[in-house]
Amino acid sequence: PAASSEALPLAGVRALVSAGGTQEPLDPVRYLGNRSSGKQGVAVAKALHEAGADVDLVAAHVDLILPQEQAATASSPRFSVHRAGSAQELEDAMARRAEQADVIVMTAAVADFRPAEVAESKIKKTADPDDAPVIRLVRNPDILRGLVERRDLTGDTQVIVGFAAETGDARTDPLDFGRAKLERKGCDLLCVNQVGRDLVFGQDTTKVTVLAADGSPDRTVEGSKDDVAAALTQAIAQLIDHRR
Numbered sequence: 341p342a343a344s345s346e347a348l349p350l351a352g353v354r355a356l357v358s359a360g361g362t363q364e365p366l367d368p369v370r371y372l373g374n375r376s377s378g379k380q381g382v383a384v385a386k387a388l389h390e391a392g393a394d395v396d397l398v399a400a401h402v403d404l405i406l407p408q409e410q411a412a413t414a415s416s417p418r419f420s421v422h423r424a425g426s427a428q429e430l431e432d433a434m435a436r437r438a439e440q441a442d443v444i445v446m447t448a449a450v451a452d453f454r455p456a457e458v459a460e461s462k463i464k465k466t467a468d469p470d471d472a473p474v475i476r477l478v479r480n481p482d483i484l485r486g487l488v489e490r491r492d493l494t495g496d497t498q499v500i501v502g503f504a505a506e507t508g509d510a511r512t513d514p515l516d517f518g519r520a521k522l523e524r525k526g527c528d529l530l531c532v533n534q535v536g537r538d539l540v541f542g543q544d545t546t547k548v549t550v551l552a553a554d555g556s557p558d559r560t561v562e563g564s565k566d567d568v569a570a571a572l573t574q575a576i577a578q579l580i581d582h583r584r
C-alpha cells in the first residue's frame with residue numbers, strides 16, 4: 341500500500357475476466373464438464389487488480405477459495421465476483437458486462453458442446469441390462485468470437501485476450517496452431533500454453549507464449565500461473581498504453 345492507485349499501470353482500466361470450466365447439464369444431478377481448476381484465470385484477475393484495474397471476475401465452477409469482493413477505495417480498485425455454470429450462462433454473464441470493459445480476458449475452459457436435451461428429472465436405467473442412452477450434443481456459442489464481433493461492430497477499442505493449450509503434432513508446431521486460432525478468433529493477444537507431449541496437463545509450471553494480433557510472439561514465460569499472469573498483465577498494459 342505504498343503508492344496510490346493513480347500511479348499504477350492499469351489505474352482507471354476496467355477488466356472483465358472469465359475463469360474455470362463450464363458444466364453442461366444432462367439432468368438435475370449430472371453434467372458434462374472439464375478439469376479446469378480456474379487457477380490461471382484467478383491469477384490473471386488478481387494480477388490485473390494489483391496493477392490498478394477494476395476487475396469483474398466471472399467464475400465457472402472454480403474449485404479454489406476466490407478472492408474477497410472489494411469495493412473501490414482510495415488506495416485500491418474494485419474487485420467483484422460473479423458466477424456462471426454453463427457456457428450459455430457464461431456467455432450471458434460476459435455479454436452483460438462487455439460494453440463497460442476496457443479489457444476482456446477469456447481464460448475459462450468453455451465446453452464446445454452441450455447435451456441437446458436436458459432431462460427434467462433424473463435419467464433412470466430401464467429393466468433391459470443392455471439398454472444405454474445415446475447423448476446427442478449440440479455446439480455451444482464461441483463466446484470469445486462473439487465478444488470480438490461485438491467489439492468490431494461497435495468500433496470499441498477494448499483489448500480482448502484469449503487462452504489456448506496446444507500440443508502441436510508431428511508436422512505442426514504448437515505456436516502455428518495458436519496462430520491459426522488467433523486468426524479465427526480475431527483477438528488482440530492469445531496466450532498459447534505449449535503443452536509438450538511429455539508434460540502432464542494440469543501441472544503447476546507451464547510454458548506460455550503470448551502471441552500478438554499479427555501472430556508474432558510478444559513474449560514467452562516459463563513458470564507458475566502467477567508468472568504467466570504477471571507477463572500477460574504487462575502485455576495488456578503496453579497495448580492499452582498504445583491505444584490511449
Ligand code: CTP
Pocket residue numbers: 427446447448449450451452480481482483484485501502503504505521
Ligand atoms: N472459447 C470461447 N467459447 C467457446 C470455446 C472457447 O470463448 N465455445 C475461448 C476460450 O475461453 C479460450 C479460447 O476461446 O480463450 C480458445 O479456446 P479453445 O478451446 O482452445 O478454442 P476452440 O475454438 O474451442 O478450438 P478447439 O477446437 O481447439 O477446442
Ligand code: CA
Pocket residue numbers: 450451452
Ligand atoms: Ca475448445
